[in-house]
Amino acid sequence: MVDIIGSYKKMILSLMPDNLKKQLAKEKGSLGQAIIYILLTALVADIVVIISMLLSLGSNLAGLGMGGGENELAMAGFLGVTGIVVMAVYVIAIPIIMIFWAFIQTGVMWVLAKILGGKGSFTSQLYHFSIVGGGLTLITSLLSLIPCLGGLIAMVLGFYYLYPVYLVYKGVHQLSSGRAIALVLLPIVLLILLFVIIMILFAAAFASLLGALGAGGGFA
Numbered sequence: 001m002v003d004i005i006g007s008y009k010k011m012i013l014s015l016m017p018d019n020l021k022k023q024l025a026k027e028k029g030s031l032g033q034a035i036i037y038i039l040l041t042a043l044v045a046d047i048v049v050i051i052s053m054l055l056s057l058g059s060n061l062a063g064l065g066m067g068g069g070e071n072e073l074a075m076a077g078f079l080g081v082t083g084i085v086v087m088a089v090y091v092i093a094i095p096i097i098m099i100f101w102a103f104i105q106t107g108v109m110w111v112l113a114k115i116l117g118g119k120g121s122f123t124s125q126l127y128h129f130s131i132v133g134g135g136l137t138l139i140t141s142l143l144s145l146i147p148c149l150g151g152l153i154a155m156v157l158g159f160y161y162l163y164p165v166y167l168v169y170k171g172v173h174q175l176s177s178g179r180a181i182a183l184v185l186l187p188i189v190l191l192i193l194l195f196v197i198i199m200i201l202f203a204a205a206f207a208s209l210l211g212a213l214g215a216g217g218g219f220a
Contacts, residue, residue: 011040011132012138015135027128029127031126033130034102038099039099041138045094045098048142050087102129116179119173128171132164132168
């Protein structure tokens with residue numbers, strides 16, 4: 001029997017360095033346990049998405065309902081049915097996407113950790129990240145319901161999350177501090193490089209378009 005409340009508490013407390021270090025020292029985890037934590041995280045994400053959609057749908061339906069005409073009522077009914085279908089799709093899709101992404105992300109980073117001399121298993125890495133990553137997702141999902149301020153706090157937590165990530169890589173794979181930091185920063189550096197490359201390609205394409213327009217006399 002899964003202790004749901006205890007699991008959610010563990011995910012949030014794992015964001016505290018001392019608790020995470022104890023967890024890393026005592027637990028290896030299993031694939032089944034990792035999936036359970038991911039599904040529990042997905043459940044909260046589903047609930048938050050449904051609440052957000054209901055609030056948006058309710059606002060739209062209220063606006064249409066004030067018209068009182070047949071067309072407005074028909075449109076309100078259509079939006080209601082569509083909203084229910086969309087919510088159902090989200091409820092089913094979110095857990096599948098989260099599990100798929102967790103396996104892909106863990107697999108890529110596990111290979112990189114091995115290249116840097118990591119000794120931990122794929123399962124152990126997935127298990128600990130399903131807990132600490134779940135903790136971050138729980139908090140940021142709930143914060144998303146708070147306009148403006150929630151997004152700002154979530155951004156700060158995102159930067160803080162780099163430290164628990166560092167602890168997981170170091171603890172699971174028994175890496176030196178330098179190699180664990182390199183493993184944390186590598187995806188960030190690659191994303192920045194990808195962004196720069198995309199911007200360069202976009203700028204080159206835009207310059208080429210302007211050159212072609214200039215050679216052809218513009219739009220005339």
